[in-house]
Amino acid sequence: MNKVVLMGRLTRDPDVRYSQGENASAIARYTLAVDRRFAKRDDPNAQTADFISCVAFGKAGEFAEKYFRKGTKIVVSGRIQTGSYTNKEGVKVYTTDVVAEEQEFAESKNSQGGATYSAPEDGGAPGPAPASGFMNVPDGIEEELPFN
Numbered sequence: 001m002n003k004v005v006l007m008g009r010l011t012r013d014p015d016v017r018y019s020q021g022e023n024a025s026a027i028a029r030y031t032l033a034v035d036r037r038f039a040k041r042d043d044p045n046a047q048t049a050d051f052i053s054c055v056a057f058g059k060a061g062e063f064a065e066k067y068f069r070k071g072t073k074i075v076v077s078g079r080i081q082t083g084s085y086t087n088k089e090g091v092k093v094y095t096t097d098v099v100a101e102e103q104e105f106a107e108s109k110n111s112q113g114g115a116t117y118s119a120p121e122d123g124g125a126p127g128p129a130p131a132s133g134f135m136n137v138p139d140g141i142e143e144e145l146p147f148n
Helices: 059-067
Strands: 004-010 015-018 026-035 049-057 073-086 092-105
Touching: 004 049, 015 059, 026 059, 049 059, 059 092
Parallel strands: 049 092
Antiparallel strands: 004 026, 004 073, 015 026, 026 049, 073 092
């Protein structure tokens, strides 16, 4: 079985490209900084995170392009894929990537320091969301909501 689950923060915005041809598909590449559970006690300058290369194809790549930004904490599950190629200098380069099969946010926008807004009960201008992170739904619009 080849299955990996990672949680970490994006080190930069995803690099998204589209394949050539009639059925162009998104290919998003990004790097996750994944904290190590334990740090070396004898070396306070030791690396405390691993930087894992990830790639997402198709709709998952489009999702990454639209919503993922540097610093966003996400959870990725997928499989490890290895490969190799010969670079311009003729040197063989080996690669290891996590191919994302599922990806989702690991924290709310409020946790990231982003602004979330909700409509005030008096119908005035929107203001900051309550500390709970949920929007206040104004009275009298239950019939307009797309769910029960």
